[in-house]
Amino acid sequence: MTSQGQGSLSFSALPKAYYTPETRLAVGGLALAYFRLAPADSASRLSSTELHLTYTQNQQFLGHLFWRLFASGERWLWEGDLLHEDFTEFFFGLGPSVSYEGRELYRFRESSLVHSIYRRIAPNTFIGLVHYLRMANFIQFGLETAFGAGDYSRRHGPPDAGTGACFSLR
Incomplete structure (x- = not known):
């Protein structure tokens, strides 16, 4: 589905469905939008957002939002990436002697x-x-863990954060 809105807005959406052994049936969609933050600001490039959503038969979820916004005659640029994943998977071990039964x-x-x-x-x-x-957040609910010493049912990693300088050629 694609629509051309008023002014400088363009929107597209596509459904998706697929099957893999790990996820089984997965459904979701992709949505794209291109626009100008200020419609009269023809000196700026088009801003954009992109949203991906997927949900699987194994109750896995993936949500991913990207954005690139140009403002004030393209003097300012704001880019971002927001992600949320919640999934279960099989771990088969490490090395040449792994087996399906040991998953x-x-x-x-x-x-x-x-x-x-x-x-x-x-x-x-x-x-x-x-x-x-x-x-x-890592939650173990299978056999004896191969991910670390001992058996545990829940492990929360501390938040990881940082700020730094960046440079970009566009």
């Missing part, structure tokens, strides 16, 4: 945000700051 079922959840704000300093040249935040 373990585990569950993993992750949420993360990475975004950058840039200021244009010359044509197609931007400097700015990047920030990221990641939270992961």
